[in-house]
Amino acid sequence: MTDLAPLAERYDGLILDLDGCLWVGDRPVGGAAAAVDAWRASGRPLVFLTNDPRSAPDEVVQRLWAHGVRASLDEVVTSGVVMQEYLAERFAGCTAVVVGSQAMVRHVRLAGLRVIADVSLVPDADVVVLASHPGLADPELTWAVRAAYAGAAVVATGRDPVVPSDAGVIPGTGGVVAYVEYCSGAEAVAVGKPGAHAWRIARERLGVDGPVLAVGDRLDSDIGGAAAAGIDGALVLTGVSDTADVQAWDGAQPVAVAADLGALLLA
Numbered sequence: 001m002t003d004l005a006p007l008a009e010r011y012d013g014l015i016l017d018l019d020g021c022l023w024v025g026d027r028p029v030g031g032a033a034a035a036v037d038a039w040r041a042s043g044r045p046l047v048f049l050t051n052d053p054r055s056a057p058d059e060v061v062q063r064l065w066a067h068g069v070r071a072s073l074d075e076v077v078t079s080g081v082v083m084q085e086y087l088a089e090r091f092a093g094c095t096a097v098v099v100g101s102q103a104m105v106r107h108v109r110l111a112g113l114r115v116i117a118d119v120s121l122v123p124d125a126d127v128v129v130l131a132s133h134p135g136l137a138d139p140e141l142t143w144a145v146r147a148a149y150a151g152a153a154v155v156a157t158g159r160d161p162v163v164p165s166d167a168g169v170i171p172g173t174g175g176v177v178a179y180v181e182y183c184s185g186a187e188a189v190a191v192g193k194p195g196a197h198a199w200r201i202a203r204e205r206l207g208v209d210g211p212v213l214a215v216g217d218r219l220d221s222d223i224g225g226a227a228a229a230g231i232d233g234a235l236v237l238t239g240v241s242d243t244a245d246v247q248a249w250d251g252a253q254p255v256a257v258a259a260d261l262g263a264l265l266l267a
């Protein structure tokens with residue numbers, strides 16, 4: 001078992017991003033599994049916090065194990081989980097138009113909302129839920145614009161413009177948000193990173209009062225968002241942001257910048 005780096009020893013809890021941090025597309029990042037093992041060996045809690053709205057938490061757990069990373073369901077906070085908590089607090093009993101995967105539709109239903117499946121009910125929707133997914137197409141985009149245009153609240157899993165993949169970046173939920181906002185004139189609330197809701201839920205899952213370290217590959221969503229929530233952020237260079245971005249970044253500075261998760265957390 002490899003020891004933890006001195007930086008990691010300073011923290012009581014760890015929040016790890018997934019895409020661009022633990023893996024890129026289907027390829028695991030070097031040292032990621034060993035870094036998680038070393039952290040677990042120290043007996044401190046960790047949470048996986050991802051803005052990826054496509055997969056259900058149990059699918060994320062399976063993917064982590066497939067990459068050699070031990071994980072349990074209560075450690076996984078997807079932006080779908082954050083969305084479910086947000087909707088349950090504010091929109092239980094309401095009707096929703098959903099742009100999202102089947103996993104996202106389940107989250108919306110579990111929050112106590114009715115998902116509209118009849119076009120005639122779209123203008124009366126209370127809320128529009130936005131989360132990019134493969135196969136995104138009409139009529140869901142038109143329904144979303146129509147409901148938002150008629151006055152429904154708009155809630156999105158995030159505003160990330162792109163998500164890293166094996167073949168290059170793919171469009172993120174931010175593109176869907178821009179489309180619906182532009183067409184409808186509505187303004188969306190984003191519940192995922194960098195928003196406060198995501199960090200609050202991640203902190204609650206960790207259950208520690210002491211200092212927490214968040215690790216991610218995006219300066220805006222991961223580092224900026226963590227700082228706004230009072231959490232130190234460390235950047236790994238295996239995803240979206242690179243060293244040139246770090247030099248140009250005028251937001252909250254990362255406490256460390258490392259080549260990958262192993263280089264950051266392992267001695």
Ligand SMILES: [Mg+2]
Binds near residue numbers: 017018019216217239
């Ligand atoms: Mg990421």
